[in-house]
Amino acid sequence: MKRLFFALLFFLLIAARAGAHESLPVFLGIVEQGVGTYAVTWRVPATQGAPPSVSPSFPTQCAAAAPASTTQEPGALVGRMLLRCGPSGLGQGRVTLVGLDRTVLDALVRIGFADGRTVTRVLHPSEPSLELDGIGRHVDVAGYFSLGVEHILFGIDHLLFVTGLLLIVRRPMALAKTVTAFTVAHSITLALAALGYVHVPPAPVEATIALSIVFLARELARLARGEAALTARYPWVVAFTFGLLHGLGFAGALAEVGLPPHDIPLALLLFNLGVEAGQLLFVAALLLIRWEIRRLMPRIPPFLAELPTYGIGAAAAFWLISRVIVIL
Numbered sequence: 001m002k003r004l005f006f007a008l009l010f011f012l013l014i015a016a017r018a019g020a021h022e023s024l025p026v027f028l029g030i031v032e033q034g035v036g037t038y039a040v041t042w043r044v045p046a047t048q049g050a051p052p053s054v055s056p057s058f059p060t061q062c063a064a065a066a067p068a069s070t071t072q073e074p075g076a077l078v079g080r081m082l083l084r085c086g087p088s089g090l091g092q093g094r095v096t097l098v099g100l101d102r103t104v105l106d107a108l109v110r111i112g113f114a115d116g117r118t119v120t121r122v123l124h125p126s127e128p129s130l131e132l133d134g135i136g137r138h139v140d141v142a143g144y145f146s147l148g149v150e151h152i153l154f155g156i157d158h159l160l161f162v163t164g165l166l167l168i169v170r171r172p173m174a175l176a177k178t179v180t181a182f183t184v185a186h187s188i189t190l191a192l193a194a195l196g197y198v199h200v201p202p203a204p205v206e207a208t209i210a211l212s213i214v215f216l217a218r219e220l221a222r223l224a225r226g227e228a229a230l231t232a233r234y235p236w237v238v239a240f241t242f243g244l245l246h247g248l249g250f251a252g253a254l255a256e257v258g259l260p261p262h263d264i265p266l267a268l269l270l271f272n273l274g275v276e277a278g279q280l281l282f283v284a285a286l287l288l289i290r291w292e293i294r295r296l297m298p299r300i301p302p303f304l305a306e307l308p309t310y311g312i313g314a315a316a317a318f319w320l321i322s323r324v325i326v327i328l
Contacts, residue, residue, distance in 0.1 A: 025122070025147060026054055026097060026107035030083070030090070032114040037065075038083040038090060042097075043076050045105070051077040052103045059093025059132065061085050092133050100128035106150065108143065120267070122146060144267045148274020151250065152282070157209055157319060158246055159282055160312050164216030166286050167308055168223065169235045179283060181236040185243025186250060187272055193251030194268050202252040203327045209249050210319035212242040217313030224309060250275055 027043040044051040055068075056079075068081035083090075090111070097107050100123060107123040109130055121130050122143030152158055165182065169175045192198040219229040231238045254271055 025150075026100065026103075026105050028056055028095070028097060028107060028109045030095075030109075030111045032090070032112060034114070036085045036087055036089045038062075038085065040068075040079075040081045040083050042079045044079075045076045052099060052105070054097055054099040054103065054105075054107075055079065057096040057098050058083060059085070059090070059095070061088055061093065062090065090132060094129045094131050096129040097123060098128070101125045106147070108147065120144075144270035145274040145277070147254075148271040148276075149278040149281075150274075152275045152278035155249075157206075157213060157316070158249065158279075160315060161209070161213050161216060161242065161246065162279065162282060163286060163308070164213060164220060164312055165231075165235065165239055166283065166290075167220055168216070168229065168231045174235055178235040178239045179279075181240040182243040182246070183276060183279070185240040186247030186275075189244045189247030190250045190254070190272055190275075191268060193248055194254050194271075195264070198248070198251075200248050202249075203323065205245065205248045205252060207320060207323035207327060208245055210316050210323055212245060213316035214313060214320055215242075217309055217316055220309040220312070224306070 026045070027041075029041045031039045033039050040056065042054075042056055044054045062083050062085040065082040065084050068079055070077055070079040072078075095109065097109075100107055103125055105125070107128070109119075109121045109123060111119040113119075120143065123130060162179075162182070165178055166175065169178050189198065193200070216231065219231040222229045223232060250272075254268075
């Protein structure tokens with residue numbers, strides 16, 4: 001019992017850290033409003049309480065028309081400024097996100113020109129600058145894909161839900177149908193929400209996602225006691241139903257950085273493929289771990305067998321309470 005208590009405490013500490021962690025990237029948007037004049041907006045997510053110190057730097061021919069303004073919004077620091085770059089515009093030099101190299105965050109940069117060209121790039125802590133010389137209209141294919149992969153792999157709540165499904169569904173064919181149902185469902189709501197057909201406030205969505213994990217933990221506990229569980233009988237129905245909900249959570253993350261106006265279908269597809277790739281990678285890792293545990297420990301001690309159920313439930317309950325408090 002003592003070992004189980006400390007294991008649950010560990011899960012709660014992970015939950016607290018994950019609940020404070022934002023997997024969203026830094027966002028920098030630059031929109032040309034006239035000849036050589038640009039409206040600039042940047043958003044720095046709060047990763048561990050206060051947002052990291054990250055701000056844009058522009059080529060030497062550019063200067064701020066007035067001091068930049070920053071406002072603290074829920075979960076992020078948002079800055080705005082009007083930039084004037086003269087007749088040559090923003091066509092040469094480099095844009096740098098100063099301070100990005102001291103974080104673990106990626107950054108999405110979108111530049112919209114008056115002639116309709118749109119440039120989208122993803123910067124990294126190791127490469128915090130964007131060269132503007134000869135830049136053309138282009139969507140960074142790897143960028144939106146990598147954002148999708150990062151969001152699912154850093155989305156601990158989504159991963160715990162998938163873990164609960166794998167613990168309940170053991171037969172390979174049933175597991176394949178269950179994961180497919182979850183994938184199809186969250187792809188549907190991700191597309192509908194990202195394209196503007198569905199509008200749901202993010203806070204209730206996040207709280208309900210936590211509730212879905214609490215439900216799975218309860219299902220695991222019922223199975224351990226030999227009771228009938230809905231998820232065990234109709235796994236793909238449960239996966240599809242909650243998958244619709246989790247898709248809204250994915251869409252909320254995508255909405256924070258936005259979609260390029262001229263490449264919405266491509267960017268949406270790439271982000272969704274990135275989410276799926278990250279999910280498949282995680283499922284493969286879990287199956288490998290389960291196979292290795294069974295090989296090394298044919299008979300698992302009771303407290304270890306109970307650990308996933310109570311660990312998942314404790315973390316999900318913590319998220320549920322903290323997210324409901326935000327709503328209230």
